[in-house]
Amino acid sequence: MNGLTTRFERGLDAPICLTWELTYACNLACVHCLSSSGRRDPRELTTAQCEAVLDELQRMQVFYVNIGGGEPTVRRDFWHLLDYATERGVGVKFSTNGSRIDPDAAARLVSTEYVDVQISLDGATAEVNDRVRGPGSHETALTAMRNLSDAGFRDFKLSVVVTRENVDQLDRFKELADEHGAQLRLTRLRPSGRGAYVWDELHPTADQQRELYEWLILHGETVLTGDSFFHLSAFGEPLPGLNLCGAGRVVCLIDPVGDVYACPFAIHDEFLAGNVLRDGGFERVWAGSELFRELREPQSAGACGSCGLYDACRGGCMAAKFFTGLPLEGPDPECVLGNAEEALRQRPGPGPRPSPDHSRPRILNGSPAASLRV
Amino acid sequence: MGFDSGRAWRLSPQVAIRPEGFGALAYHYGSRRLSFLKSSELRDLVLSIGDHPSAGEAIAAGGIPDGQRERYESALATLADSGMIVAAGRAS
Numbered sequence: 419m420n421g422l423t424t425r426f427e428r429g430l431d432a433p434i435c436l437t438w439e440l441t442y443a444c445n446l447a448c449v450h451c452l453s454s455s456g457r458r459d460p461r462e463l464t465t466a467q468c469e470a471v472l473d474e475l476q477r478m479q480v481f482y483v484n485i486g487g488g489e490p491t492v493r494r495d496f497w498h499l500l501d502y503a504t505e506r507g508v509g510v511k512f513s514t515n516g517s518r519i520d521p522d523a524a525a526r527l528v529s530t531e532y533v534d535v536q537i538s539l540d541g542a543t544a545e546v547n548d549r550v551r552g553p554g555s556h557e558t559a560l561t562a563m564r565n566l567s568d569a570g571f572r573d574f575k576l577s578v579v580v581t582r583e584n585v586d587q588l589d590r591f592k593e594l595a596d597e598h599g600a601q602l603r604l605t606r607l608r609p610s611g612r613g614a615y616v617w618d619e620l621h622p623t624a625d626q627q628r629e630l631y632e633w634l635i636l637h638g639e640t641v642l643t644g645d646s647f648f649h650l651s652a653f654g655e656p657l658p659g660l661n662l663c664g665a666g667r668v669v670c671l672i673d674p675v676g677d678v679y680a681c682p683f684a685i686h687d688e689f690l691a692g693n694v695l696r697d698g699g700f701e702r703v704w705a706g707s708e709l710f711r712e713l714r715e716p717q718s719a720g721a722c723g724s725c726g727l728y729d730a731c732r733g734g735c736m737a738a739k740f741f742t743g744l745p746l747e748g749p750d751p752e753c754v755l756g757n758a759e760e761a762l763r764q765r766p767g768p769g770p771r772p773s774p775d776h777s778r779p780r781i782l783n784g785s786p787a788a789s790l791r792v
Numbered sequence: 793m794g795f796d797s798g799r800a801w802r803l804s805p806q807v808a809i810r811p812e813g814f815g816a817l818a819y820h821y822g823s824r825r826l827s828f829l830k831s832s833e834l835r836d837l838v839l840s841i842g843d844h845p846s847a848g849e850a851i852a853a854g855g856i857p858d859g860q861r862e863r864y865e866s867a868l869a870t871l872a873d874s875g876m877i878v879a880a881g882r883a884s
Contacts, residue, residue, distance in 0.1 A: 422830055425814040432810065434817065434826065479810040481819035481826070507808065509821060532821055 426660060426668050429714035432478040432704065434668040435644075437682040440468070440490040440499070441674045442776035446515050448540075448551045450579060450613040450620065453673070453685055455488040456778035461675040465495040467695065471672065472499070474700050475508050482509030482532075486682075488674065488776075491518040497526070504532040513538055513577060515555060516562025524562075524569035536575040536603065537562050542590035546583050550620075567598040575642065577603045580630060581620045588633050592641070603642040604634070609741035609751070610683040611772050617742065627752060628653065649734035649750045652727040662732050666691065666713035670704065678703045680713060683737035687773050720747025727755065743769030795869030797851070800880035802842035807876050809839060818876050825874055834867055841868075841877060 443458035444451070463471070475483060483503065490496055490512055503510050511534040519527075519535070527533055537559050541547025544556035566574050576595040578584065584591075588604070595602040609617035622630060631650040634641065634657055645659035660668070665681035672678055676694040679685050691707035694700045704710065722728045734750020742751040743765045749757040803809070806822045809829075816835040818827040829835045837854045844850035847868055856864050871877045 422814060422828060425812075428813075430812050430817075479808065481808060481810070481817070481821075482824070507821075509824070511824075534824065 423660070423662055426662060426664065427714070427716075429667045429710065432480050432701075433670050435484065435664065436475070436480055436670060436672070437484040437486060438471075438672045439486050439488060439674055439682075440496070441488040441493050443492050444488040444515075445492065445517055446489065446552050446555055447778060448555075448612070449616045450540075450550060450581075450607060450611075451777075452608060452611040452613060452683055453486075453488065454611040454772040454775040454777050457776045458488075459675050459774075459776060463674065463676050463695075465498065467676065468495070468499055469502055471676075471694055471700055472503050472506060472508055474694075475503075476506040478701055478704075480508060482511060484682075485510055485512040487513075489515055489517065491523075500530065500533060504530060507532075510534070511536060511575070514562070515551070516559040519562035519565055521565050521569065524565040524571060527566070528569045528571045534574060535566060535571065536577045537566075537600075538577050538579075539591075539594075540579050540581065541584050542587040542594060546587065549583070550579075550581065563594075563598045563600065567600070572599050574598075574600050575603045576600045577605065579607050580604050580622060581607050582622050582626060583620065585622050585626045585630055588630070592637070601640075601642060603644065604646070605644055606646040606735070606738075608683040608735070608737055609769065610737050611685060611775075612777060614741050614769060614771060621752065624754075624756065627754060631657075631754075649731045649738075649752055650754060652731040652754045656730065661730075663734075663736055665689070665736055666707075666710040670710075672700065678707070680709060681737060683735070684740070685772070685774070686740070686770060688740065688770070689737075718747050720745065722747075722749055722757075725749075725755070725757070741769045743767075795847075795865065795872050796879075797847040797865050797868070799847070800842075800845055801847050801850075801868070801872065801877045802880045803838060804875055804878045809835065811835060818871070820874065820876055823875060825876075827871060827874060827876055829867075834864065837864060837868070838871065838877065842880065 439453050441458055442455045444455040447456055491514055500510055509532040513536040516537050539547055539559040540550045547556040578591050592602050607621050631653045639658045647657055648661040651657050651661050669681050670678055671682045678691045680689040691709045692703035697703050719728050722733045736746055738751050739746050744751055744761055751758045751762055807818055807820050810817045815829040815831045818829055841850045851861055851864050
């Protein structure tokens, strides 16, 4: 482990990677939604409150913010906030299902400096994608990609959550990105939010993890991962990226009501650091929260302490452990040595469920997993 | 192309520098690339490089010990490759 990693683990003056979910409202109901989105929260930050957060980010020199949701473009002030941020030197990369990226929006985006767009797609084919993201969502995303490409937007991101069902489509995703002048971004399926309900059946198998690692090594920095797969670095040479858990140290999340969580995959009371309205602003939460202070202390490797590969994987993802009901000091549920398999088998029941949960009622009432296997 | 420490360099106008305990973060708004300046000496060198007629003189003025000049030159070469610093007089 090098000195820089140690410095990162002790936390920075401001996050490197800040995610801001602008709204819990969403026109889709993806089965693995990290933020259990669906319904707008009536306490959602107002335009003025959002502007105040952006003013703070400018002061803290947060270079860019990853905006998501829900579907962020359904907010009426979305375009205003985009301009407000970029005019202040806070770059924006926003994630969207593409439903509002019509030719006009694409033209507007291509003319705005410091804005990047990330289109979510979880299957190279409609069949694979729509089972996870809902009927018609593949066509919607591809239309948005075509609109961006036709408008001349280069290097937007095609963002894919790698699952058991799409892991054999990686080459096809890459081709899709290339055809549209986009860059492929792959991220890990987390058991967070509604993902808790589908992780068991959708997370890649042990063999698939190995194939994924080899594919990532082969493609190097041409494929982005948001440092998502650092637990796979234990297979051999490290993947590109920081290869550490940045939660509360270099990464955090602001949710639509201003709650600050340790990372985008940890929307749960357990990882709530504070609130930008109640606790005197984002900077005070970032610098002063008890939870973040604890995360910046040296962490115990626990059961992984005797493993020779601990320096490579750093024990994996805190949120993945938490939401699968595993101890935080111990192996990641997808530990490449299989060290979590026994513990996963012996789990007494499901892990912690999303809190808060903004899923629309029809999802809460039925089994979300059933909507996958139709 | 090798890094020419005999010529003048400046910080790209598209780059913002944020000081941190270990040195600084440098962010290029055009390429959306983040770089880590892993010491306060390197940070100060990058921030002041435009004030000197050449990179070599900037290094000398930065109080970098002779034994470490090569390391700093290679750090500047990396930053030049990623467009964080640009040859003075050239467009960014």
